Amino acid sequence: MNDQLSQALASVISQGAGALSSGITFLQSEIPDVIAQLLLWKLVWSGAKAIFFLAVVIACLRLFKFFYQKTALYNEACARIKRAKYGSDEWDAAKNDMDVYEDGSIAGYLGCTVCVLGLGIAGFGVFAQVGNVIQIWLAPKIYLIEYAASLAK
Incomplete structure (x- = not known):
């Protein structure tokens, strides 16, 4: 047995x-x-994220242009009202019935600010993802070592 x-x-x-x-x-x-x-896969995924962030950058630029033009048009309209009402380019604060908005619309400035913040964040995303794409393309072994080290953590 x-x-x-x-x-x-x-x-x-x-x-x-x-x-x-x-x-x-x-x-x-x-x-x-x-x-x-x-x-x-990592190359394509990083490229897709870079394209997405680039689209966000383009959208932010277009929105910034839109809000900036709206603010500029509002300022121009205020100036026309001022000239028509008072007959001069001097702005008398005592006669101003649009005192809060004398320098343009709050929404336009807020929109421009949000667009600038979006541009900064999306621009950073574009550079980070393009950096990954370049690293995979030019130094794949280094990328693999870093990827393996991140998996080991």
Whole structure:
């Protein structure tokens, strides 16, 4: 019975070693393809995020232009009212019935401020993602080392 148990144990160990050997062989043959697919995925994903942030930058620029023009048109309208009402370009604060908005619409200035903040955030996102794309393109081994280190954390 001891011989049968030893033979069975030896058989299981040899089958396990054979499976481990074939698994290692499989992994060695597939690792380059997996790494290439990982790099391609990270490249495309970073490129897509960069394009998204670039679209946000363009949208912020267009909104900034819109709000700036609205503010400028409002200021021009205030100046026309002033000239029509008082006959001069001098602005008499005592006669001003639009005292809060004399320098333009609050909404226009607020919109411009929000657009500038959006430009800053999206611009940072564009540079970060383009940096990833360039790193994957020019130094893929360094990117892989950094990626593996981030996974190990």
